[in-house]
Amino acid sequence: MSGNKKMDALISMKAEIQAQKEGQEKIQKLCFENINIGQFTNETIKLLSKYDDLTCLEFNDCKLSSLDNLIGFENLTKLRLCNNNLDKNSIQHIIQHFPKVQYLDISGNKKISQDDLKVLVQLKELQHLVFNEKETNREQLFELIPQLNYIDHKDKDGNEVEDEENEDEDEEDDDDEDEEEFDEDLEDDEDDDDDDDEDQAEEAEESEDEQPVQKKKKL
Numbered sequence: 001m002s003g004n005k006k007m008d009a010l011i012s013m014k015a016e017i018q019a020q021k022e023g024q025e026k027i028q029k030l031c032f033e034n035i036n037i038g039q040f041t042n043e044t045i046k047l048l049s050k051y052d053d054l055t056c057l058e059f060n061d062c063k064l065s066s067l068d069n070l071i072g073f074e075n076l077t078k079l080r081l082c083n084n085n086l087d088k089n090s091i092q093h094i095i096q097h098f099p100k101v102q103y104l105d106i107s108g109n110k111k112i113s114q115d116d117l118k119v120l121v122q123l124k125e126l127q128h129l130v131f132n133e134k135e136t137n138r139e140q141l142f143e144l145i146p147q148l149n150y151i152d153h154k155d156k157d158g159n160e161v162e163d164e165e166n167e168d169e170d171e172e173d174d175d176d177e178d179e180e181e182f183d184e185d186l187e188d189d190e191d192d193d194d195d196d197d198e199d200q201a202e203e204a205e206e207s208e209d210e211q212p213v214q215k216k217k218k219l
Contacts, residue, residue: 009037010044017047029056031080037062040069048072059084067093077101077125083108088116095122107132107152118144128153128161 012035021027030051037044037059052072058080065085076098081090086109094101101123106112107130114136120126121144128150129141138151154160 005036005038006041006043009035010041010047013037013044013047017051026053027051028054029058029078030054031056031058031060032062033058033060035062037064039064039066042069045069045071056080058082064090066090067097071097073098075100078103080105081109082106082130085109085111087111088113091116091119095119099123100125102126103128103130105130114141117141121145121147123147 013032016032016035017027017030020030030048040048048070049072053075054073055075056078057073057076060080060082062084064081067081067086067090070093077100079094079098079101080103082105086106088111090109091106091112094104102125104120104123104126112131114131114133117129117131120129124147126145126147129145129148130152131141132152136152138154141151142148142156149155150161153163
């Protein structure tokens with residue numbers, strides 16, 4: 001990758017991080033999409049190392065051909081690497097450097113075959129694997145990697161489980177709806193208060209009008 005493209009990728013990553021940091025005291029998830037990262041340079045690793053407490057890291061459609069240099073993140077439990085150019089060497093890298101991963105999405109990496117996945121048995125905490133290949137032999141994978149509870153969002157019996165990302169989005173939508181309802185209730189309360197004030201003012205005026213005029217005593 002040329003120097004200009006590396007710089008463009010770094011700038012895009014910085015912008016994404018800044019946007020995702022807003023409103024958060026401590027950032028635990030970083031998601032990068034459609035950024036031409038290719039490989040992790042010293043500069044990108046230096047940038048990411050500031051957030052080594054992450055529990056979730058995503059590089060989707062980032063044209064990654066290798067995970068070399070991507071290390072640290074001891075608390076990482078969720079890793080998404082969709083639609084890149086990774087191969088079986090990246091699987092070994094994940095096993096070696098991210099042993100706590102529970103959710104792994106490597107779908108869309110055409111160089112990774114189902115046969116390459118059997119080494120994931122070494123990821124003792126892995127629970128959910130997303131591979132999404134049409135010819136995936138799920139039954140065989142469950143046997144080869146017995147710690148798995150889900151493959152491609154389905155359990156051993158074929159029952160679907162909702163994607164965690166969709167659940168997060170649903171929770172955010174619910175929060176937004178709650179905030180909107182709260183704002184509407186607040187506006188209604190303010191309108192009611194204004195109406196009460198107007199009614200009280202009108203009653204006060206009527207009361208003044210109804211008061212009898214006192215006759216002045218003659219001296």
